[in-house]
Amino acid sequence: MTDDEQKPASYEDLRANFKIDVPEYYNFGFDVIDTWAKKDRNKLAMVWVDQKGNEKKYTFFDLMRLSNQAVNMCIKYGIKKGDRVMLMLPRTPEWWIFTIALIKVGAVYCPATTMLTPKDLKYRIQAADIRMIVTMAEYAEKVEEVQEDCPSLLVKLMTDGTRDGWVSYPVELDYPAPCSHKLVNLPGMHRTRSTDPLLIFFTSGTTGEPKMVIHDHSYPLGHIVTARIWHDLHPNDLHLTISDTGWGKSAWGKLFGQWIIGSCIFVYDIRGRFHATEILPLLERYGVTTFCCPPTIYRMLILADLDKFDLADLRHCCSAGEPLNPEVIRAWQEGTGRTIYEGYGQTETVLCIGTFPGMKCKPGSMGRPAPGWDIELHDDEGRPVAAGEEGRIAIRANPRPVGLFRGYLNNEEETRRVFQNGFYYTGDKAYMDEDGYFWFIGRDDDVIKSSGYRIGPFEVESALMEHPSVQEAAVIGSPDVIRGLVVKAFIVLKPGYRASESLIKDIQRHVKKVTAPYKYPREIEFMESLPKTISGKIKRHELRELEMERFMNNNSH
Ligand code: ATP
Numbered sequence: 001m002t003d004d005e006q007k008p009a010s011y012e013d014l015r016a017n018f019k020i021d022v023p024e025y026y027n028f029g030f031d032v033i034d035t036w037a038k039k040d041r042n043k044l045a046m047v048w049v050d051q052k053g054n055e056k057k058y059t060f061f062d063l064m065r066l067s068n069q070a071v072n073m074c075i076k077y078g079i080k081k082g083d084r085v086m087l088m089l090p091r092t093p094e095w096w097i098f099t100i101a102l103i104k105v106g107a108v109y110c111p112a113t114t115m116l117t118p119k120d121l122k123y124r125i126q127a128a129d130i131r132m133i134v135t136m137a138e139y140a141e142k143v144e145e146v147q148e149d150c151p152s153l154l155v156k157l158m159t160d161g162t163r164d165g166w167v168s169y170p171v172e173l174d175y176p177a178p179c180s181h182k183l184v185n186l187p188g189m190h191r192t193r194s195t196d197p198l199l200i201f202f203t204s205g206t207t208g209e210p211k212m213v214i215h216d217h218s219y220p221l222g223h224i225v226t227a228r229i230w231h232d233l234h235p236n237d238l239h240l241t242i243s244d245t246g247w248g249k250s251a252w253g254k255l256f257g258q259w260i261i262g263s264c265i266f267v268y269d270i271r272g273r274f275h276a277t278e279i280l281p282l283l284e285r286y287g288v289t290t291f292c293c294p295p296t297i298y299r300m301l302i303l304a305d306l307d308k309f310d311l312a313d314l315r316h317c318c319s320a321g322e323p324l325n326p327e328v329i330r331a332w333q334e335g336t337g338r339t340i341y342e343g344y345g346q347t348e349t350v351l352c353i354g355t356f357p358g359m360k361c362k363p364g365s366m367g368r369p370a371p372g373w374d375i376e377l378h379d380d381e382g383r384p385v386a387a388g389e390e391g392r393i394a395i396r397a398n399p400r401p402v403g404l405f406r407g408y409l410n411n412e413e414e415t416r417r418v419f420q421n422g423f424y425y426t427g428d429k430a431y432m433d434e435d436g437y438f439w440f441i442g443r444d445d446d447v448i449k450s451s452g453y454r455i456g457p458f459e460v461e462s463a464l465m466e467h468p469s470v471q472e473a474a475v476i477g478s479p480d481v482i483r484g485l486v487v488k489a490f491i492v493l494k495p496g497y498r499a500s501e502s503l504i505k506d507i508q509r510h511v512k513k514v515t516a517p518y519k520y521p522r523e524i525e526f527m528e529s530l531p532k533t534i535s536g537k538i539k540r541h542e543l544r545e546l547e548m549e550r551f552m553n554n555n556s557h
């Protein structure tokens, strides 16, 4: 029997037997990319496609040689172990080439989305003390605009074109002589300890200013859980995760775990306008076998005629990043015949709670703690709560699970706040059922306290999503003179539905029917779209602020 045909292990087996060994020295560039390249010169690592249909393919051997060239360039321009380098690139192959190169150098790389404004960019370069930036010609002006306020930034490299004051990747590759594929001047570089810093991520900024998360060189190993167990990846798979290169999610689904296992990643280079449904013909044409995207994309995909596509090769689908409404799982299942395996984690972690193959899915539940992760639910005093009760998600940090971050950069206060009594508190609330499954309630700040009840927005949003008119919903507590807070829903309607008083009544009746009646939204407001982060997460705190502002205005005279 081949590896691919093996039956998935039971959850209990995985918990008992799955273990990741972390060696003292580890470097993803040398120990994974170069190791594959030497073992199998023709092994495919990446299939890249852009929105115009251009296609490129890279083997591990290609990536070894290309990243070695990039290492030589970085060293030539004075970048050394420990230096911070920002990568602000779209899903162009150079993002992978420079990521691997910087890991080999031992530099600390910092991915950033190309959608940043000059103000965001300045904040990030200053906060992370960035020495070099790697970007494309079209973003050069944005960098130059803030350059004066960023004295740490000494080297600017563009992966296309040439410009005064910039190192040009194409020029460096060829002039005055072809850049060597061999590593020159790499004094003991590969000796990165697994405890050395590897990267700095910015969190999504859903609850406020993004935080800077430091991971060390053992972090890629933690993603074996994400890729091998949760994505169910085997060497013969072609995996697509939809994520901007600026988010932690790229490390989850477009890099570490996938390549450690030796599967191939599929990249769809999205620039500018994008309709989620563009993905469907690609899944069919390239025979993508495993797929992961956030709920916001699934919510758009289920609006398409899914049965028009032949998704026979698609074996396994996952979702993470936000709670996934059971209604979306049902519609995806109906359209594709595949269920969606939910996963929970953060920029600060790898996958730490999930539904895994070989385990029963309970739609609406995030699943159970991943192998290697000890997770409890605590009350405000740090005591475990009973089954069925709301608690704060607490990850045992001692011993430290592989893939848990080292701390927030320049923010000891926040680091101390989240690491307490040997646990890391994720800032989310959940309850556990009798079978040990975790059910997401909401972020600490999102839970609504109304008339003596505690209401998790997710449950109400999921109930709303079951109404035929609702495409998306965000539920918050809105200030109210009598009740303190009332449940309010902001709703985006599906195409073809019009806002009306009778529709509001009908939606309210529906929620009262499918959840406990006290949870129904007393107020409903329709919107064209919900406020979201660049990565597509609903910003409930903005809606709360909006409501507070309206309340203050109405009650100020
Ligand atoms: P910030 O910390 O800057 O406010 P963020 O928390 O959204 O942003 P991420 O690290 O990208 O930044 O997201 C992690 C969060 O996403 C989790 O803490 C949780 O609130 C939410 N999340 C992730 N997966 C799930 C899931 N399966 N169900 C519910 N929520 C999830």
Ligand code: MG
Residues within 6 Å of the ligand: 203, 346, 427
């Ligand atoms: Mg967070």
